[in-house]
Amino acid sequence: METPVLQTPTLLYLSKSDITRLGGNSSQLYLDAVYHALTLHARGEIVQPLKPYLRWGGDESHIADRIIAMPAYLGGADTVAGLKWVGSRHDNPSRYGIDRASALTILNDPETNYPIAILEGSLISGMRTAAVTALAAKYLAPTNFHRVTCIGCGPIARMQLLTLLEQFPTIAIIHLFDLNPAAAQWLVTELHQSYPQVEYQVAETAKDAVQAGEVVITCTTTDKPYLPFDWLRKGTFISNISIMDVHKDVFLKADKVVVDDWDQCNREKKVLNQLVQEGHFSREQLHAELGQILIGQRPGRESNEEIILLNPIGIAIEDVACAHAIYQKALSAQVGIQLNLY
Numbered sequence: 001m002e003t004p005v006l007q008t009p010t011l012l013y014l015s016k017s018d019i020t021r022l023g024g025n026s027s028q029l030y031l032d033a034v035y036h037a038l039t040l041h042a043r044g045e046i047v048q049p050l051k052p053y054l055r056w057g058g059d060e061s062h063i064a065d066r067i068i069a070m071p072a073y074l075g076g077a078d079t080v081a082g083l084k085w086v087g088s089r090h091d092n093p094s095r096y097g098i099d100r101a102s103a104l105t106i107l108n109d110p111e112t113n114y115p116i117a118i119l120e121g122s123l124i125s126g127m128r129t130a131a132v133t134a135l136a137a138k139y140l141a142p143t144n145f146h147r148v149t150c151i152g153c154g155p156i157a158r159m160q161l162l163t164l165l166e167q168f169p170t171i172a173i174i175h176l177f178d179l180n181p182a183a184a185q186w187l188v189t190e191l192h193q194s195y196p197q198v199e200y201q202v203a204e205t206a207k208d209a210v211q212a213g214e215v216v217i218t219c220t221t222t223d224k225p226y227l228p229f230d231w232l233r234k235g236t237f238i239s240n241i242s243i244m245d246v247h248k249d250v251f252l253k254a255d256k257v258v259v260d261d262w263d264q265c266n267r268e269k270k271v272l273n274q275l276v277q278e279g280h281f282s283r284e285q286l287h288a289e290l291g292q293i294l295i296g297q298r299p300g301r302e303s304n305e306e307i308i309l310l311n312p313i314g315i316a317i318e319d320v321a322c323a324h325a326i327y328q329k330a331l332s333a334q335v336g337i338q339l340n341l342y
């Protein structure tokens with residue numbers, strides 16, 4: 001028997017500018033990859049262990065100070081495995097003038113389990129999170145909505161809104177609120193550059209902004225809920241990206257509560273987890289995981305009156321699917337740097 005030829009394993013490194021060059025700043029690639037990942041999720045064709053949160057600051061540390069490891073395997077026709085390793089410090093912007101979050105995503109070949117790529121992960125992470133809101137809005141937002149509200153105006157908010165503007169040309173007004181007025185102004189300037197025809201209103205209070213929106217997104221770093229159910233107008237779709245913003249009564253009174261993954265959401269003393277531990281919410285009260293709606297197993301919005309809460313904790317299959325789509329584009333466009341593993 002012939003001895004197999006030993007190869008020097010290599011892997012592809014893709015920086016944020018490589019990913020941008022490959023079209024990683026526009027939304028459709030991410031919507032397609034997230035759709036693929038969530039439909040596999042609904043069909044049970046993924047493996048995704050619960051993500052560990054690495055913290056070392058004790059009980060006093062800020063909720064956004066952590067590093068999270070997010071591994072996943074995606075089955076189906078185009079299998080891949082991988083890991084997002086995402087670091088966050090709440091005061092990176094104010095202390096160092098850098099983004100709060102940084103990330104690397106590693107892809108592994110599911111045949112050999114060898115690493116095949118390392119990608120800058122924060123752009124993919126932010127864009128896949130925006131794709132989750134946009135994809136969900138197609139099934140859960142009121143028809144022809146044109147008023148969007150965003151609370152918290154950092155980089156995640158920017159990607160959420162640019163993705164929605166790209167996907168929903170009917171959006172006419174965007175209401176913004178941030179505890180830091182300069183952040184809201186920064187976001188107006190950013191959005192205005194690409195969408196000057198849209199009206200931007202910076203609200204005086206979070207309540208004013210929330211009451212104005214048909215689609216509401218939270219993108220803060222709060223650890224204390226501030227958004228009660230009675231701020232929401234009938235027909236609102238709320239995408240609770242920053243997870244700790246809505247009061248318990250939103251979970252209890254919304255017509256439909258949707259998550260990306262029940263087990264990943266029901267952890268870490270998040271609001272949903274608190275309700276479950278108190279015996280006030282259970283999986284039976286959950287309307288659906290988002291993938292179930294995408295494959296038609298559960299209905300989306302059924303009337304323009306419904307108030308629908310999406311509580312997407314963010315899951316590894318989304319990062320791995322998006323990173324894999326970008327990796328495949330990079331191979332055919334010959335973008336990135338090949339690194340020798342040995």
Ligand SMILES: NC(=O)c1ccc[n+]([C@@H]2O[C@H](COP(=O)([O-])OP(=O)(O)OC[C@H]3O[C@@H](n4cnc5c(N)ncnc54)[C@H](O)[C@@H]3O)[C@@H](O)[C@H]2O)c1
Nearest residue numbers: 152154155156178179180183219220221222242312313314
């Ligand atoms: N669910 C997911 O999949 C997912 C993915 C990525 C990021 N996130 C979350 O998105 C959030 C935003 O990320 P970022 O990188 O833009 O953070 P950031 O720190 O850069 O920006 C957050 C902004 O929110 C403002 N803010 C904080 N508390 C507020 C409050 N109570 N009311 C109004 N404004 C407030 C801050 O002033 C700041 O401008 C984080 O909580 C992050 O964990 C969620």
